[in-house]
Amino acid sequence: MYPADQIDELKELCPGLCHFEEAGTGYLVLPAMEMPPGCQPAKVDMLLCPGGRDGYPSRLFFSEKIQTAKQLNWNALNFRIGERNWHGYSWRTPGGNLRLAQMVITHLSALQCN
Amino acid sequence: MQLTLRIPKAVLDEAMGDLKRPHAFAYERVGFFRCRPTSDAGLVVVSGYDTVPDGDYVEDPGAGACIGATAIQSALQRILTHNTGQIHVHWHEHDGPTGPSKTDLRDQPRLVGSFQNMDDTLPHGIVILSNTHAWGVLLLPGKKRFQPIKKMSVVAGGIDFL
Numbered sequence: 600m601y602p603a604d605q606i607d608e609l610k611e612l613c614p615g616l617c618h619f620e621e622a623g624t625g626y627l628v629l630p631a632m633e634m635p636p637g638c639q640p641a642k643v644d645m646l647l648c649p650g651g652r653d654g655y656p657s658r659l660f661f662s663e664k665i666q667t668a669k670q671l672n673w674n675a676l677n678f679r680i681g682e683r684n685w686h687g688y689s690w691r692t693p694g695g696n697l698r699l700a701q702m703v704i705t706h707l708s709a710l711q712c713n
Numbered sequence: 714m715q716l717t718l719r720i721p722k723a724v725l726d727e728a729m730g731d732l733k734r735p736h737a738f739a740y741e742r743v744g745f746f747r748c749r750p751t752s753d754a755g756l757v758v759v760s761g762y763d764t765v766p767d768g769d770y771v772e773d774p775g776a777g778a779c780i781g782a783t784a785i786q787s788a789l790q791r792i793l794t795h796n797t798g799q800i801h802v803h804w805h806e807h808d809g810p811t812g813p814s815k816t817d818l819r820d821q822p823r824l825v826g827s828f829q830n831m832d833d834t835l836p837h838g839i840v841i842l843s844n845t846h847a848w849g850v851l852l853l854p855g856k857k858r859f860q861p862i863k864k865m866s867v868v869a870g871g872i873d874f875l
Binding site for chain 1 (some may be wrong): 786787
């Protein structure tokens, strides 16, 4: 499981936070998260995989593909996780000791143009 | 160490103008100063101000102003995107010295701790403004205890505070 203080911190960003495991990998669901300015849709569900998968130290998936001015490599389209389809772009966060909230914000920073 | 927060008058005026605006249901408004450390460990400079949009407040009869997850996410995002510390700021509507309420002391240090968790190489903190004075504390880079702001110097317009 994840440290309680990190879960509490993430709940400040997403009160509806929940957790599940699938095929031995842990996921955190962040419902109805606000996207950074300039993104469409403005609000989506997110799925954080903090323990790493697909060769990335962590991954953040979205319930919809995000439209933004930033060109990103959406190399995960319709990944079936937790009985839902998820989409994700290629983004490598610094490995090591990122906290859960740091992971989310770091992934989202890829969407910002400035 | 005597901690000084230096703030451009234009930024302070922008903040005061924003914080004094009424809100549909929140008793107070909240904003965030952007700040940076300097080579002088006792000096932190404010570089800008970000408002909290009307829709990012949450109705909470137990607090003068309660901001929601979106406002917190935006503040965290600014730390990463703009590489600036975040100072939670609000205004108490009176003259003379001011200070934190019990609610301020309960909620805001936790929020500032999250800012520090995002980037502990930047200063983050809390400032409360009155009409004539200010109160504030900062978590300086790498420090776990809040340091009181002894002096707030308002540049390009004289020194008005503390």
